[in-house]
Structure formats: structure tokens, C-alpha cells
Amino acid sequence: MKPVWAIGLMTGTVLDGNIDVALLRTDGETIADFGAYTLAPYPRSIRDLLEETLAQARTWNFEGPEPAIFAEAEEAITRAQSAAVLDLITQAGLLPSDIGVIGFHGQSVLHRAPQPGRIGATRQLGNGALMHQLTGIPTAYDFRSADVRAGGQGAPLAALYHRALLRRIGAVDGKTAVLNLGGVANVTWWDGADQLIAFDAGPANAPINDFVKGLGLGEMDRDGSMALRGQVDEARLAQLLTHPYLSAPYPKSLDRFDFLASMAEGLGAEDGAATLTAFTTGAVGRALDLLPQRPDRLIVCGGGRHNPAIMAMLASRAGVEAVPAETVAWRGDAIEAECFAFLAVRVQAGLPISFPTTTGAPRPLTGGQLAA
Numbered sequence: 191m192k193p194v195w196a197i198g199l200m201t202g203t204v205l206d207g208n209i210d211v212a213l214l215r216t217d218g219e220t221i222a223d224f225g226a227y228t229l230a231p232y233p234r235s236i237r238d239l240l241e242e243t244l245a246q247a248r249t250w251n252f253e254g255p256e257p258a259i260f261a262e263a264e265e266a267i268t269r270a271q272s273a274a275v276l277d278l279i280t281q282a283g284l285l286p287s288d289i290g291v292i293g294f295h296g297q298s299v300l301h302r303a304p305q306p307g308r309i310g311a312t313r314q315l316g317n318g319a320l321m322h323q324l325t326g327i328p329t330a331y332d333f334r335s336a337d338v339r340a341g342g343q344g345a346p347l348a349a350l351y352h353r354a355l356l357r358r359i360g361a362v363d364g365k366t367a368v369l370n371l372g373g374v375a376n377v378t379w380w381d382g383a384d385q386l387i388a389f390d391a392g393p394a395n396a397p398i399n400d401f402v403k404g405l406g407l408g409e410m411d412r413d414g415s416m417a418l419r420g421q422v423d424e425a426r427l428a429q430l431l432t433h434p435y436l437s438a439p440y441p442k443s444l445d446r447f448d449f450l451a452s453m454a455e456g457l458g459a460e461d462g463a464a465t466l467t468a469f470t471t472g473a474v475g476r477a478l479d480l481l482p483q484r485p486d487r488l489i490v491c492g493g494g495r496h497n498p499a500i501m502a503m504l505a506s507r508a509g510v511e512a513v514p515a516e517t518v519a520w521r522g523d524a525i526e527a528e529c530f531a532f533l534a535v536r537v538q539a540g541l542p543i544s545f546p547t548t549t550g551a552p553r554p555l556t557g558g559q560l561a562a
Contacts (some may be wrong), residue, residue: 191217191218191219191539192217193215193216193217193220193222193223194215194216194217194289194290194291194535195213195214195215195225195284195288195289195290196213196214196215196216196289196290196291196292196293196531196532196534196535197211197212197213197214197275197278197279197289197291197292197293197327197531198210198211198212198214198292198293198295198526198527198528198529198530198531198532198533198534199211199271199274199275199292199293199294199295199527199530200295200526200527200529200530201232201267201271201295201296201297202372202373202492202493202526203244203298203372203373203374203396203446205237205240205241205244206409206493207231207232207234207237208229208230208231208232209229209230209231209232209270209271209274210227210229210523210524210526210527211227211228211229211230211271211274211275211277211278211527212224212225212226212227212521212524212527212528212531213225213226213227213278213282213284213531214528214531214532216354216531216532216535217535218532218533218535218536218538218539218541219354220354220357220358221354221355221358221532224521224524224528225282226278226281226282227521227523227524227527227528228274228277228278228281229523230270230271230273230274230277230278232267232270233270236263236266236267236270239259239262239263239266240263240267240297242259243257243259243260243263243297243299243315244299244300244446246259246260247260247299247300247313248300248447250300251300251302252300252302252311252313256313260299260313260315263297263299263315264296264315264316264317265317265320267296267297267315267316268294268316268317268320268321268324269320269324271294271316271321272320272321272324272325273324275292275321275325275327276324276325286325286326286327287326289327290328290535290538291327291328291329291330291531291534291535291537291538291560292321292322292325292327292328292329292330292531292534293330293331293333293529293530293531293532293533293534293535293537294316294318294321294329294330294331294530294534295314295316295331295333295526295530296314296315296316296331296332297314297315297316298312298313298314298446299313299314299315300312300313300445301313301334301344301345301443301444301445301446302445303343303442303443303444303445304338304341304342304343304550309338309339309341310338310342310343310344310443311338312334312335312338312344312345314331314332314333314334316331316332317331318330318331318332318559318560318561319561321561322561322562328538328560328561328562329534329560329561329562330530330533330534330537330538330558330559330560330561331558331559331561332558332559333347333530333533333537333543333557333558334347334557335557336555336556336557336558337543337544337549337551337555337557340551340552340555341550341551341552342441342544342549342550342551342552342555343389343441343442343443343549343550344443344544344549345376345390345443345444345549346370346376346378346388346389346390346443346548346549347529347533347543347544347548347549348368348370348376348378348388348525348526348529349378349380349386349387349388349545349548350386350532350533350536350543350548351525351528351529351532351533352368352378352380352388352529353378353380353386354532355368355520355525356368356380359518359519361382361489362380362382363381363382364379364380364381364382364482364483364485365483365485365486365487366485366486366487366488366489367379367380367478367481367485367487367488367489368488368489368491369391369474369488369489369490369491369492369504369512370490370491370492370525370526371394371395371470371490371491371492371493371494371495371497371500372394372395372492372493372494372526373393373394373395373396373446374390374392374393374394374396374444374445374446375390375391375392375393375394375470375473375474375477375494376388376389376390376391377389377391377474377477377478377481377488379481379482379483379485381482381483385482385547386545386547386548387440387481387482387547387548388440388441388547388548388549389440389441389442389443389477389548390442390443390444391473391474391476391477392435392436392444392449392469392470392473392474392476392477393444393448393449393466393469393470393473394470394492394494394500395410395492395493395494395497396446396447396449397449397450397451397453397454397466397469397470398410398411398417398451398463398466398467398470399411400450400451401451401454401462401463401466402416402459402463404451405459407459411463411467411497411499413496413497413498414463414467414497414498414499414500414502416459416460416462416463416464417460417463417464417466417467417497417499417500418464418498418499418502419460419464420458420459420460420461420462420463420464420465421460421461421464422461422464422465422468423457423461423465426453426457426465427465427468427469427472430453430469430472431469431472431473431476433449435448436473436476436477437476437480439480440480440547441546441547441548441549441550442550443549449469451466453465453466453469454466463499464499467497467499467500467503468503468507470494470500470503471500471503471504471506471507471508472507472508474488474504474507474508474510475507475508475509475510478508478509478510484510485510486510486511487510487511487512487513488504488508488510488511488512488513489513489514489515489517489518489520490504490512490513490514490515490522491514491515491520491522491523491525491526492522492523492525492526493523495514495515495522501514533558534558536556537556537557537558537559537560538560538562540556541556542554542555542556542557543555543556543557543558544557
């Protein structure tokens, strides 16, 4: 298949107020070129709408009719992200007709992993048909539902793209893995041949952000400054690290709210931030212990790589060298958006996007819907 230009979109569960928009030229197997990338900020009104939507989603919990706010939020984010797509195309000196497909992940509002005897459930807001109408570009969307309906976890979906990135830098011996630190942490490991493994390791930025917000001290522990000044409550950390999720076999996945800021309840700002950061990185260490071969190095992408406390504690608490994506000439903030550009090309071509060793799907599964 000839490589095409695709645009990927991603908005994370930490609600940082930005739409990640990235151009990628790919055939869905390899990366031909990296194109333009931007962060397009949502207006405050949409950020507030999404905060309320996530709150109502948790109350709904897949029981009964969807909250009415879902339709309002879905239209708002689809229109905002469609505008961001057209802006990036213009900035890149291209036309909509130059783009083969858009990968529209949408906004995750609730994710429930499957349990023995019960399939999971997942909901991402995003109207692919409306985006196609607004942009005139074929749009792949709803990437997770088919996997979940088949009994898979529906997450993580980045493994195929991480493998393409690892292949591009010649990391084909299993000694280097990829760690994404968004609201949740997920890890991808590839042996350089046929074995590709991915799963959610534990929480990442979400509990830390929520803890700081709950104290009225801002949106996040910026630059890890609180954690770096604080003392880890080692007794509490040891107890947190006994959580059964951490030792459960993969494949496995998490919702953004499966681990909460209440893990630091009763601690001061600095000690609480330090303890939550230590838990995030300790959980990564437990995840690495589950792999067939423990990697020597993690290439870290996602917002968490900007936090020096997390990066330092990956060495001390997870026992692994951790380097930001930029060290190997990857665009750490763009990777998730690039991933959905990559997956969109696979959806368009009818290629699998999830596997038994990445989501627990019963077999390699195609997924996503295509509005064209």
C-alpha cells in the first residue's frame, strides 16, 4: 500500500484543555514522514463542559439511558476538533483533498475493563459522520468498541504505532520499551519479532493532578516541584503497591478514575504529591516485572515526561533508565495523535488494530468505524 497523509487527533483524560493534532504519512505498517503538529486549545467553556460530562459519566456508569450532556459535549468537541484539523491543513500548506483519512479518537468519558463472566464497556464521545461532513475528509472513529464487544479490553491501542517507532530507531531486541504517561500509564514491549505486548501499568498524571486541584493549588504539580520537596510516606506506599491490579496478568486496562487522589488523603501537599508520584513509578516497576524480558530502558512519551519527579523516580522506584521521547527524535507530545493517524490508515485498509497480547482480543481484530 502506498503511504498517505493522515491526521490524528487526541484529547486525553487529564483534560489539559488541548487538542493534539498531528500529520503523519504512513501505510499503516511503517512511518514514511512526520508532518506538522500542533496543540489547539479548547475554549474554557468546552473544558468546563467536559469536566461536567466526566462527572455525569461516572454517575451513569453504563446503567440506563446516557446522560443528555453527552450529545451536547459530542457536538462541541467534534466541531472544535474539525476546525483544528482544517487549521493544521492550512498551516501545513495542504488542502483537505491531500489528506487520505482522519483518525478521530474522541473524548473518553468512561471505560470499564472486562471481568470474568462480564464483557467490558467503553464510551468515547465523537461524531465521525459530522467530522466527515465538516471537513470533507474520510474519518475513522470509535476505535475501541468492537474490541470490547468481542471481549477485549479496548485498550491500550498504541502498541502497533509504538512498534513502528521502535523499528524506526532499530530498537528490536526487547531491551527498550515505550511508556506513555497520560492520565493512565501504559507500556508497550516488543521482542523485535512476533511478540508484541501492551497493557495499562497503573495511574499516571490523573491522581496527582486531581490531588493538586483538590487542594486549590493549580491544575497539576508543575515541574514536579511539590513532589521533589516532599517526603514519600513509605508505609502507605508499600500498602498501595499491594493493589491486586499491579500483579494481575496482562492484558489489562484501567479507567482514569480507577486510582484516585484519595490515595494521598491526610497527607500535606508536598508529601501527598511525592507519595502519589512514587506510586505511579512503583507501579511501572511492577509492570516491567511482568514482561517476558525486563527492559533496560524506557522511552517516555505523554505529559508525564515533563515532570522531573516522575522521571527521577522511574530510575529509583521502577529500576529502569527512563529517557524522554525527544532523546530518540520522537515528538513526545504528538505520539498519541500520530498513533490515531496511523490506526486510521489501518481502519481504512481493513487491517487489524488490536491483538490477543495487546487488548486480550480473541483474535487479531479490525475495529473503528469509517465515515466516508
